[in-house]
Amino acid sequence: xxxxxxxxxxxxxxxxxxxxxxxxxxxxxxxxxxxxxxxxxxxxxxxxxxxxxxxxxxxxxxxxxxxxxxxxxxxxxxxxxxxxxxxxxxxxxxxxxxxxxxxxxxxxxxxxxxxxxxxxxxxxxxxxxxxxx
Numbered sequence: 001x002x003x004x005x006x007x008x009x010x011x012x013x014x015x016x017x018x019x020x021x022x023x024x025x026x027x028x029x030x031x032x033x034x035x036x037x038x039x040x041x042x043x044x045x046x047x048x049x050x051x052x053x054x055x056x057x058x059x060x061x062x063x064x065x066x067x068x069x070x071x072x073x074x075x076x077x078x079x080x081x082x083x084x085x086x087x088x089x090x091x092x093x094x095x096x097x098x099x100x101x102x103x104x105x106x107x108x109x110x111x112x113x114x115x116x117x118x119x120x121x122x123x124x125x126x127x128x129x130x131x132x133x
Contacts, residue, residue: 005100024102032067035123043131051100071119072111
């Protein structure tokens with residue numbers, strides 16, 4: 001696995017939009033049902049908006065009704081990392097890009113089979129790369 005991407009706060013601010021910076025670097029959350037990729041049904045790959053690493057494939061995307069893009073699995077075991085998140089007076093599992101450590105969202109154990117997982121991800125933390133025709 002390549003070395004992790006490390007940049008200064010100023011470098012991230014220059015490269016990301018204010019919303020992307022708030023979410024990826026400051027662990028923010030976009031408002032439900034407002035994200036540009038929530039209703040995307042095209043075939044392709046969802047990549048990290050911070051570093052371009054492949055995170056999720058369109059085949060694992062489903063409509064969870066939560067208001068955020070949801071996936072039942074990451075594109076590979078190495079694509080994402082998780083950490084305990086005890087903010088907001090609740091215990092959750094935070095999902096991070098394993099390459100740049102950007103905050104993506106959270107994962108919950110209430111998703112569909114075959115994994116039973118629901119990766120609830122902020123649209124602003126993702127870019128979409130359509131499948132080549």
